[in-house]
Amino acid sequence: MASPLTVASGSRYNDINTFQQLSLLHQSPRLESSKSVGQLKQFHAFIIKTGSPQHQTQILYDKIISLSRGNEIENLSLQNPQVYLYNFIIQCLSNANPLEAIALYREMLIKGLLPNTYTLPYVLKACWQSQSLRVGQQVHAYSMKTALLSNVYVFNTLMRLYAVCGLIKAVHKLFHFRQHPQAQRDLVSWTTLIQAYVKMDYPTEAILSFFDMCQANLRPDGMILVIVLSACSKLGDLSLGIKIHRYITDNHFNLSPDVFIHNALIDMYLKCGNIPSARKVFDEMPVKNVVSWNSMIAGLTHRGQFKEALDIFRRMQGLGLKPDDFTLVCVLNSCANIGWLELGKWVHTYLDKNHINTDGFIGNALVDMYAKCGRIDQAFGVFRSMKCRDVYSYTAMIVGLAIHGKAWKALDIFSEMSQVGIEPDEVTFVGVLSACSHAGLVEEGCKHFLDMSRVYNLQPQTEHYGCMVDLFGRAGLIREALDLIKSMPLVPDAFVWGALLGACKIHAKVELAEIVMENLVRFEPEGDGAYILMTNIYSSKNRWKEALKLRKKMKERKVKKTPGCSLVEVYGEFYEFRKGDKSHPKTLEIYKLLDEIMHQSKNHGYIL
Template sequence: MAASAPIIPAKTAPSLPTPLATGGNRQALLLHRCKTVHDLRQIHGHLVKTGAAHLPSVVENLLECSALLLPDSLDYAVKVFGASPRPTTQAYNILIRAYIRNGCPYDSLALLLLMLDRSARPDKHTLSCVLKACSRVFSRRCGEQVHAHALKVGFRSEEFVVNSLIHMYACCGEVGLARKLFDGMSTRGIVTWNAIIAGYFKVGEWREVVELFRSMLDRGVAFDKVTLISVLTACGRLGDLDLGKWIGEYVEANGLKECQNLATALVDMYAKCGEVETARKLFDEMPHPDVVAWSAMISGYTQANRSREALALFHDMQKAIVEPNEVTMVSVLSSCADLGALEMGKWVHSYIKRKNFQFAVNLGTALVDFYAKCGCMDNALEVFKNMPIRNAWSWSVLIQGLASNGQGRQALEVFASMLEAKFLPTDVTFIGVLSACSHAGLVEEGQAFFDNMSKKYGISPRIEHYGCMVDLFGRAGLIEEAYWFITSMAIEPNAIVWRTLLSACKVHKNVKFGEEALKQIVKLEPRHSGDYILLSNIYASVGRWEDAVRLRNQMKEKGIAKDPGCSLIELEGMIFEFFAEDSSHPQSKEIYDKVNEIVTKIKLAGYVANTAEARLDAKEDEKEVSVSHHSEKLAIAFGLMKSAPGTPIRVSKNLRVCTDCHTATKLISKVYEREIIVRDRNRFHHFKDGSCSCNDYW
């Protein structure tokens, strides 16, 4: 290698000791003090001048300084290495490590081949580094070749190499081979245990992670923060709160909470195990939570159905100037979907675009789900079409979205496209497909899909699939068929299946099977208020008022309270909440005046109040007023007051839309020339020009 002229002034040169006089120690010290490539060139030039640049120890020091200590100097290191006539094993190791650190794993593998070609002997550090490169490129084939070479040169029992082999096989998805190596080791240190735990962690085998940790405890093997972080994550995925709490107490007792990664893992574990308050307490104690901690806490609120708090925390995250990542955005979109917060979710979508987030499958699917749950299927379809990569879950979310938005036939067309694209349907896919058939009234098609699940695709029906079939029969008015289907199920029906039958009986005013359904439900979930209300409403719908009152009195005697109807509406980025006959809103007088105006106008269009939906304790002359004050009517009235003419109104309700509100909303959409989208507990209703997307079939 041609040397550049020394830059060190001649008068200072004598003070620089030569490696020949010091054995290289002083020179190594100077090299390690290099702060820039310019400093390195000065010293390197002096070494060339003194004839020491080709000494093995000096080459190693030059390489270590240029390849590992200084940033952006890898090219210089490669030149130093190339100028060495006979690089030592240590020199090869330094450059191999440098390649890996700089994201060039293939170059490190090529360097090993060069090393073997030159008959240089790799040591345990060489093989360990190269195995790390194999892990980075997920190349099991290369890893196996390195493994064979390790056996050939006698490193079969070298713990350092075996640990790297375990890590390599695990990264390549061969955790079984990694476990075989692990089980064959006579002695295992903490690095070995962490390597196999990390292997199971990478493939999501959470139970194995926990069992391995318990084995460590039983054998008295020491563990560290790395171990605990993996195990806490596994506890969160498994809902193993007992072990998670034990680790939490250990962390507290040993003063380890200052480790941010460990504290974050604790927050994530408690949040995923439903201990959201404990998770928040730990989160608030963190001095500077990073994006992972914020995301874990937001996700915890989302999973606990505390979507308002999730969005509030996201706002706090923005104030703290912490950049969200994909995980954060998936949770935020899920909360927006839960609340029907369309404007907030649209802002998130635009933020994703502005920040050029990688449009990964999880994020794209979350966007599709969000738009679908806000009733914006055109947007959901557009996002889906623009996704660079899709998986079966993405297709399933779109199918379910179309089904719940009253586009059952289009949902089945998407399912056909999914099969054409060579994606195998999952059990979740078929929930969407059967739901599409149910909402579209396609009984024969639904039966065929249900049969093909197991016959053609080998998917055993779960309770959700049976529930879809009961819903399919029930919506079509085939109440008796639905009942006999339940009694012939291959698995024990749960309360939800019987409740689905009860809901169908409510729609079709079938007292006989409604009574039988409630009898079965009470055995399974005796204190669910909605079931008593449904049968009570069935009695009321056929004029059996005494039975309806008797059932309500039974509820009071048993201390079963009725779940209040609650409707949400988003306006100008804010969520407003209304309860039936609520007067807590600051503008409640104006809202009720608007309701009276609405009722007056829709009566002129043919509306007649269905007083069977009124409170049973309401007097006869109060029943019409009672039904006009249902929560969705209050929310719609507020929407008409506060939104611009012609703009859609979107409402989310916690219960099923009653018959009276359904009839009234159809007429409101016509009289006020507004599209009104109502998401109830079961599906979406798109009201427009006096009709509904469900075709009065819900």
């Protein structure tokens, strides 16, 4: 019977005849003179695929036996050279060509050869590499029938197969309800279980398993600690993360050379909202890699600490460290949020000089940065230069155009999406509806709102309803806005009521504004926005008594108005100013210059 490999579809050796085989072997370095296992691997793969003469196979067997190191391997190969060589080639193919490794395993069974504890781990590895779950389950059954499952290496590899295939219940059952209790669960077993829980979004079970492992008197290694810390990050449980950190410290783990645990600690503290602890770990790290810097920059960006994130990036630059794609995306996001155009342009220049592709996430971040920094033409230029655009690229461009009041151009870009076969998502429609709202395109906005569910099978969320309320409100269609709110299948939130209150201010609907105000305060009892807006509505109608009463209510409820804030960039440094701020060391000089500017302006006829 022919080997499955010799009849495999697409094999370049299928039509090679015996004469060609001998010729190829003759042209290669002589088999008898091979002095490395690497050369023998090449010869053996060739022999299996071509069905070379028996004497060539026997020479190969003898050479592998002679090159084998260690009495145990030598004895094994002498006892059953065919099983040994099948194992040898299955190991070689398990990564590079897993399907052929599985075919060789089947061939072993057909020939009556018995796989052993060395065979099965590599066959199972080939199964997870090729996602051949059914074959893996057959191997599982065979290992139970032959008692090979009691081998810890077979057991661990089988767990890994089920974990890779996403079968968390199978992993749990295999770990806890084995029929071979004599096989001890080692550190790899626990690592596989905990990692599977985290990967499949069961962080609580991962933490509990970690504590069970500690109670079993097994000392975790760095890999398990990193996985457990990532579980704490997913849970956002700071107290649990601190407990794990204390465990690491109390058990005297040597963290000096382990950058991975430090990085995991930084990530955990940032995702749990403890920025000072994250910075302390970061600053005390004896060695940092680019992931360490990225963790700090990304974490601070995610927490809205954009200026601090860019400060870390500049420290990174000062040390001469080369940023990667992830670094640059985070930097561009921070630049977009605080309007630091010059640094954003520097990143763009850096990308061009280093021939870094601006498709994908980097291109999308560039579009977003230029749009939010007021350079919509540059944003559009980057968008058009991208060879591969996705839904995020189109969404960033549409939202940017909407912000700049270019509604029709935003709608043209949206129409282009369907032409190129890209489906919009919920965020895309927020941009589309915002564009319609700012341009007063009521009919187009209603059409796109209805198309969400009718055409794209997307259910409108509160953000979309808020955009529609804003659209109706700006156009003076207050009754339609109210009817839409009443028909909402969702509970109207602060975004929806805030949009209606804004419409009441535009059209001086004081009585309705008072009703809206009550609903808005229920959602944001400590927010100052509703109070300030309602006070302005009263003032615009000369109802000073009601305005004063509302301000007193703010004081009683200890609601403080958030002071206005301005950022000024001078020679690459950002300076933050708030209303009445006197914290700057040069406050006196600043106010003196401001008074002089106001005086000069009045002298030139400007009314301030």
